[in-house]
Amino acid sequence: MSAPHTGQFCALLLRRQLLLAMRRPIEMGNPLLFFTMVIVLFPLGLGPAPDKLAIFAPGVLWITALLSNLLTSDAVFRSDFDDGSLEQLVLAPQPLFLSALAYILAHWLTTGLLLALVSPIFALMLNLPVSALGTLIVSLLLGTAVLSLLGGIGAALTVGLKRGGVLISLLILPLYLPVLIFGTAAVQAAVTGTPSGPYLAILGAMLSLAIALAPLAIAAGLRISIDA
Amino acid sequence: MSAPHTGQFCALLLRRQLLLAMRRPIEMGNPLLFFTMVIVLFPLGLGPAPDKLAIFAPGVLWITALLSNLLTSDAVFRSDFDDGSLEQLVLAPQPLFLSALAYILAHWLTTGLLLALVSPIFALMLNLPVSALGTLIVSLLLGTAVLSLLGGIGAALTVGLKRGGVLISLLILPLYLPVLIFGTAAVQAAVTGTPSGPYLAILGAMLSLAIALAPLAIAAGLRISIDA
Amino acid sequence: MSSSAAGAPLLAAQSLSLVRGGRELFCELSVEVHGGQLWQIEGSNGAGKTSLMRILCGLSRYGFEGEVLRSVTPLYLGHQPAVKALLSPRENLQWHVSGEGLYSNEQIDTALARVGLCGYEDVPSHTLSAGQHRRVNLARLFLSEARLWLLDEPFTAIDKQGVDETQALLASHVDGGGAVVMTSHQPLQVTCNVHTLNLVHGVVS
Amino acid sequence: MSSSAAGAPLLAAQSLSLVRGGRELFCELSVEVHGGQLWQIEGSNGAGKTSLMRILCGLSRYGFEGEVLRSVTPLYLGHQPAVKALLSPRENLQWHVSGEGLYSNEQIDTALARVGLCGYEDVPSHTLSAGQHRRVNLARLFLSEARLWLLDEPFTAIDKQGVDETQALLASHVDGGGAVVMTSHQPLQVTCNVHTLNLVHGVVS
């Protein structure tokens, strides 16, 4: 009956967000669907020669992951803003940046994690060598987490705007690019047989930095958006 | 003071939708922005070699156009549903399928048309030969109009769903694929110097068919969504 | 204008029955609305007032039994105000999706002034307060030429003075031969006769 | 519980001034809210009630002058009900984002029963009627342990009986040493003393 501790509250928010995602199973299937879509579109649009596809597989997979993240980031706080829940969250006695972290974690679990787990299937469809699958999964796991955190910043800054819309993609796309570059580089390295460790290490470093700083930026952004 | 004629009413709706788009200038810049974004992603993800880029330029440009259409289609009726305007539109004495056509036209003017007009810049950035620009523009003009009409059907069917979300992409993606195939084929033909006329003719035929049938489907979809 | 209750009804519902979520909301409900009548639908939260209104105006077409006959195009104001946040009040009325009428600037200014939005004609509607936002919607009543009004809780978020003025408008509409069917949780204080339809007891009086 | 007005105030606003859209809404407004007091903020639509409430609870932090001191964490219910359409009423209370408390199933059932949602505990909230939807939010009042309540038009869409019950709850909260600051366009009928703050005349009485 007493106010929950910070840890309890974050766990509660995480469960709530996951439950909400489960209530929209189609939304949950989103990354999978989007992956399928783009993987179908690419051979259709680019021509299906298998050798060409293999060259581009890392790039295509990573671009898809990035787009799918970009497109779902906008919704992280949107519905909570629209129905007034975000006001209540901002007023909660628990520290806002930790609550925000719970939201981002839920978003990552329902997009990035799922995406990384299903990526091997699509990688094989694009003729990516089996030896590179491990690196692909790890790079996606690390990279999409960074993307979710960065996307959260954009979402927090734009959620209150009546005339924002796709502003978020303009805000966060430049921030996404380094992740894309190191992510594809890691997979390319694995394909060509050179060590991909350094790239994964850089992604890991980016993730640590993002975990440390992004929640603060998100919390600040949410407070500003609620106010405006 | 008397109720406006059907034609007047459609013109009024068109102006209203365009005005709403102009109130969100960033949203209007959406296709441009999205184009830029994806066009930047591709060289970064796939590698910047100019000759490779040129091969993929038609596919990349068309996939971008398709994605940008897919992503904005969902919003055509969304805000009107949320604030109750759609109820009023359905109750209006004027025929609903013509009103729906006005909505779709406004959507096309603010996405497809804009996209076709700015595409040459991005085509040049991807090293598409100048001789293919004309075909690119015409194919985009025709194709995006078909996409907008098809997207409208998906939007009308899913607008009332509390847990719809990307369901729309699942519904309408299969319908999009023929447009993508003929669109890229037209541009590819222009690049290689073979006549692109037949492909454009097919796109034109698709457009005629879509204009004749899609509004009826959209109107039916809207009535169902309002009811549920 | 034929304000006699003897003529053809503007709206007639015949033995409507509705079950939602396993609960029977109303059963074999029949009602005739004639020009010159003001009907108030009563019932507690969840009694089925909104469901009935949507059936009467034709937005709900499936899932109920019975028949509704409408001899005129009604004006329906629902729970949602149908006011676009990005448009100003003036633009909202000028370009309204209901396809009702084309109004001149003076007519719109007069209507907005009568709902107390004088001075707010050209600000974006999302900067209005909750009550002002709903008043934009009420302004449609001052413009409308429809004979039949279906109003679902028109007084939500409106202040005391606004409620009084709207009630006066309803009474004058009814006196002019129009008809009003409305729901409200506040007791009505109008000069004309009020027919009530109580959904809990199924009583028409 | 110290219901004496002499102790430290739960909420103190000092010379608040606010200008919005070129209109001065209030100027040099000071008010102290003590335990055992019920404050009603009065004013017509657009007078600035919501703006004031948001400043008092700390959601607005820029754009006004003056200072607000809060000695307790308030419970704020705004225009938006903060009820998630996809969750059931029970889930809405169990996993509420306000971080107020962890409630047992019995507590939640009791609270839902008291707002008349018995039987609706486990349906998705978007199938509730407008009033029932808002009642889910009101159920938080029955659970809350916060001493200070800030309520912005809590009676919107609530039926007569619901309003009476909520008013009784407010009175008992105040009698128990709590404080309530609220806005409403309906006259209050409570057993306790009501302090009013009229925004139009700037009068505190």
Next chain:
Amino acid sequence: MWTFFHKLGSPPWLYAIAGAILRWLVPITLVALVGGMVWGLLLTSPDFRQGNSYRIIYIHVPAAVVALAGYYVMAIAGAISLIWRMKMADVVMKAAAPVGAALTFIALLTGAIWGKPTWGTWWVWDARITSMLILLFLYLGVVALYEAFDNKEAAGKACAVLSLVGMVNIPIIYKSVDWWYSLHQPASIKFSGESTIDPSMLYPLLLMIAAFYALFTCCLLMNMRAELLQRESRTQWVKKIAGKEGRR
């Protein structure tokens, strides 16, 4: 120190001091710009490989250099606004963004125009060019975010958060893009290092760079004054200024 900080936070003082600086900076900028143009465009000899087209360097390089510096001005102002809650830092940030965006755009445009005769194509996906494009996005993001907010105080805070996040990212972006390019293909066209430029071309270039810095400062101060007037439009000091201007 504190009093200085305090003064910086006072709009009328800032307005006055910016006016005073502008009074002598504007003429200097104009002289330097015109001087640099004349020197660079008329008094130097054509390049033996590129002919006259290289002369665009006198616009291209200064614009690129100052555009980069401009981002740091903006981001540092954002940091000050967030950390010390100084409203006037918001004003600096708001004023810097469009100027930086314009300079970046000029660098891109002149680069593209220059690329056609020298490289035979308008655009290549070179590391430097790509990172310049990203910088343009970062600037445009700040401008668009500011415009999207109705409440300008909130807009300032939001942009401060964004430009700070951008500042953390700028080194990462530059590193990654640089590194990305070198991996995929060797440079087919090398930029000439500054040391290899002939002094007769270098000195006018340096003058132009200095002139562009001055130009940036002028635009920044003018934007700031305009923004200050708009924000403080209902205060006494602005009304007094408006009254004076009106009487004139």
